[in-house]
Amino acid sequence: MDLNDGFFNMKNNSKIIMFFPGLGSRTEYQNIGDSLLRCGNTEIEKIYREAAIAMGYGDQPEKMLINLENFPTVKMEKQGFIGASFITYNLALAAQLKEEAKQKKHSFYTVAYSGESFGIINAAISSGALSIGDGVKIANFFTPYILLSSDKQEDLFSQSIAAYYPLELKEQDLISETYYVIALREEIKS
Template identity: 30%
Template sequence: MGIETTSETVTTTAGAGPRAEHTARIVGFFPGLGSRSAFREHDPFTMTSPAVRDVLDEAGSALHDPRPGDGVRSSAEPPRDRLRRQGWVGAAFLAQSIALHRQLQESAAAQDTDLEFAAVTGESFGILVAAVAAGSLGLRDGVRIAEAFTPLMLLASEVDAPPAEADDAFLSGLRRHLPRFAPGTRPVREPAHVIALTGDADQLADLLDHLAAAVPTTDVEVHKRYSWRQVNVYVREGYTDRFHRLLEEHPFIEAEQRKEPTTFLAHASRMHVVRDALSSWMTEQDIRFHAPPGSPWSRTTGTGCSAPPRTSATPCSR
């Protein structure tokens, strides 16, 4: 979680209880699943407080197959089934991120500093974590969404989706919210590279205009826009050679592979069918987003990850 801080001294009033000497007004930022490697090399919770332990325990108990708190640590044994394993990865990452959020608050308090979050936000999957940190979504519901999100995406992939008869109860319950795909009609039919395109803003815009006009989004589609000078795109594996030949006509644009070929195309427009399925599943599960506690607004807004109170929403839908 990234933060920007300012600090001011907090005075106490007569008769008031003890207060921290300082208040730090900060902004919290939660990264996406690509940052989960930060938890692989070490376990940041070897020395946990009761509050952090409570986060991990609650998260573990919210899994479809409940586990103790140790079951969402990076060192825990993941499920054997590939789709269930990917769901566990998302749920564990969310739990660990919220535990770090809690640990940061406790560390600050130990130094007589209150953390006041002016805002929390996130990138990609981190938007869901931010909703939990802000109080727009409960931890248990955040874990449940995180556990369902990736398996639903992979059920829409020709490469990854197992036959329906191989589903356990959890996957069967998710699959019911997807359309009945005829063979060869799933949104993802082969893996895609994630390629970073960087260069002069005008030249990059010209390339993107050409791609939008001449190349189907099933072959090349914008993945994320980081700035006027960098855009990441999905490139279908079978289209890679033609894509590189096309880039020869734009010699001032640099291309760099950022991710090995993947079928997890969460940001692709064609995956709206999965986002709709997730929204339907959330409605069935009575999972709702709400205005953050103490918010002056009657509804929350965001990048497709928040919704008016007492309605369901699909996270990370843009």
């Protein structure tokens, strides 16, 4: 990653807002390899290690790398892994950005963290509102939870997720389409 052309041309002591992408960007994360994990940055190693522990892989940070060997074979488990590894990679990328700034003697202060859709989980972790482990667990749960409302699966992982649905939802037919946005309207009082 070479950030000389843009980011580091800003004046020293810059205030920035760190913005994380949503899952819609996940196609850009294919075949990214292990260069971040292997770059020697201890903060990145810690991120991958904590994520692996949260996912139940123990002290095997390489299990969080986005590659075909690590993808679970069960459909919903795979969707959960994609979310968890996506979160992990984005946290590692942010840590690398901070390290490169430090090496180039450029200081910046992050005044806010935000993200698009799924990126909000990264923002919550980066701001300290969530631990890495809790954020990874949420990411692993989130996509399967949404998808299972329209695509019932019988595997053990899916059943463990579906257990969190309200009883009323479990008793009704599946939603024909996954809905991500809930419309709200104001009650007008006479």
